[in-house]
Amino acid sequence: MPTRDRQGKWQPFDAVPGYQEALQQTKTKQSWEKCPTLSEDEIEEINIILQRGLLEKIPLRITYYQKGFFYDIEGLIQMISPLIGKIIINGCPIRLTSIYRVEERSLSNEKNNCDSNPYC
Numbered sequence: 237m238p239t240r241d242r243q244g245k246w247q248p249f250d251a252v253p254g255y256q257e258a259l260q261q262t263k264t265k266q267s268w269e270k271c272p273t274l275s276e277d278e279i280e281e282i283n284i285i286l287q288r289g290l291l292e293k294i295p296l297r298i299t300y301y302q303k304g305f306f307y308d309i310e311g312l313i314q315m316i317s318p319l320i321g322k323i324i325i326n327g328c329p330i331r332l333t334s335i336y337r338v339e340e341r342s343l344s345n346e347k348n349n350c351d352s353n354p355y356c
Contacts, residue, residue, distance in 0.1 A: 294312075300330050301334050
């Protein structure tokens with residue numbers, strides 16, 4: 237049998253329907269993390285930095301938790317709405333209760349990476 241004909245015979249295939257999908261779901265579940273609980277002091281510190289960032293137009297890097305994963309976004313805060321419990325940064329709404337960490341950034345490091353989050 238020519239080599240060309242044998243190549244297709246020994247190629248891997250999905251013998252069990254749905255196996256690859258189940259394998260991918262298992263990998264995803266293993267990389268999930270539990271939602272962290274912040275202390276009152278940490279929440280107060282985050283609120284102060286967010287307010288300062290909004291009022292003084294300071295670029296921030298925000299790490300937030302969503303559906304089992306942590307995401308980072310950098311930029312200027314456009315709005316803080318305590319009534320609906322969200323902030324908007326670079327056009328991406330983020331729940332205040334999902335914010336895990338906030339850091340001040342310099343203008344030269346500012347970037348919009350909201351596109352990396354499929355839920356944004």
